[in-house]
Amino acid sequence: MLPDLIVVTDLDATLLDHFDYSYSAAEPALQKLKVLGIPLVLNSSKTIAEMQEIRHLLKLDDPFIVENGAGLLVPEGASLKEYNLGMNRAELLSVIHDLRQTHGFKFTGFADMQPALLAELTGLSEAGAKLAMQRNFTEALSWEDSDAQLQLFREKLQQAGLSLVRGGRFFHVSSAADKGKAVSFLRQYYQREGRTPRFIALGDSENDLPMLAVAEYAVLVKSPVRDFPDFEHPALRRTSEYGPAGWNQAVTSLLNELKENSE
Ligand SMILES: [Mg+2]
Structure with a gap:
């Protein structure tokens, strides 16, 4: 068996x-x-x-x-x-948007995108992109800055109790989960x-x-x-x-x- x-x-x-x-x-x-x-x-x-x-x-x-x-x-x-x-998404978004403001990080998060852009980036249909944007817990983002800035972003997130991991297409910010x-x-x-x-x-x-x-x-x-x-x-x-x-x-x-x- x-x-x-x-x-x-x-x-x-x-x-x-x-x-x-x-x-x-x-x-x-x-x-x-x-x-x-x-x-x-x-x-x-x-x-x-x-x-x-x-x-x-x-x-x-x-x-x-x-x-x-x-x-x-x-x-x-x-x-x-x-x-x-994990942490709820509104709280998490306010942390990463504050960090962007302070350090000038360049990235485009799902919260910054229209479904048409996400569809273009992923090959999803626009309806599919809309579903992908209905997030409850985390933020996904496309990184458009240097590796050094990415390292700094990672450190700042950690200090705020958040983590950054690389997924298939995007980076994902989430709480300790x-x-x-x-x-x-x-x-x-x-x-x-x-x-x-x-x-x-x-x-x-x-x-x-x-x-x-x-x-x-x-x-x-x-x-x-x-x-x-x-x-x-x-x-x-x-x-x-x-x-x-x-x-x-x-x-x-x-x-x-x-x-x-x-x-
Ligand atoms: Mg995968």
């Missing part, structure tokens, strides 16, 4: 293709998870509204984590229970239900590393736009294929190995 597995995954450039957002190459492994009744927890920088669309497409009814670990949503009956793991803390929170949630889950975590970027670090099995999915981030983990694999194809490869082989080991 397999252990009590839960798959937790990043979306952009991991389960979804970096260029066209398709997950079709991951279909065989997705199907396998369904058949085995293994929960698939989406964990990305996306908003609740964006996640709901993807969950609908994937026909998922499992908990999900939004905005880089700042919020955990757990289906309970017909409704969603929301756990806020991260994708890993959210998974640890979810682990405790399952433990309270008497389960002892073992997590398989998949991601491609720096902001996925805290989530990979707290999982029993870690997968770095190859990105078409940058090298693997530096990372060590006792049970780490790196895919040879990109995005959803790599995702499919890693989940399929892990499930097969775990099944063999348990026989």
Whole structure:
């Protein structure tokens, strides 16, 4: 018998293709998870509204984590229970806008953008961009200043109790929450239900590393736009294929190995 597995995954450039957002190459492994009744927890920088669309497409009814670990949503009956793991967004925006004023940092945040601009930057539709802009907990921004200024911005944010992480396309400012803390929170949630889950975590970027670090099995999915981030983990694999194809490869082989080991 397999252990009590839960798959937790990043979306952009991991389960979804970096260029066209398709997950079709991951279909065989997705199907396998369904058949085995293994929960698939989406964990990305996306908003609740964006996640709901993807969950609908994937026909998922499992908990999900939004905005880089700042919020955990757990289906309970017909409704969603929301756990806020970070600072609220209005407070956070006032901190970063004050810093921009004081130090002259050059960046464009989602709060500064019209949906048309975000659509142009990401290849999302304008409707999709609108969903991406409905943020509850964090701010995403496109950095337009030097590396030295970026370092200073990072330090100033830290002093304010905020962190800056690089995602697939944007930098994300959030309070102490991260994708890993959210998974640890979810682990405790399952433990309270008497389960002892073992997590398989998949991601491609720096902001996925805290989530990979707290999982029993870690997968770095190859990105078409940058090298693997530096990372060590006792049970780490790196895919040879990109995005959803790599995702499919890693989940399929892990499930097969775990099944063999348990026989
Ligand atoms: Mg990603």
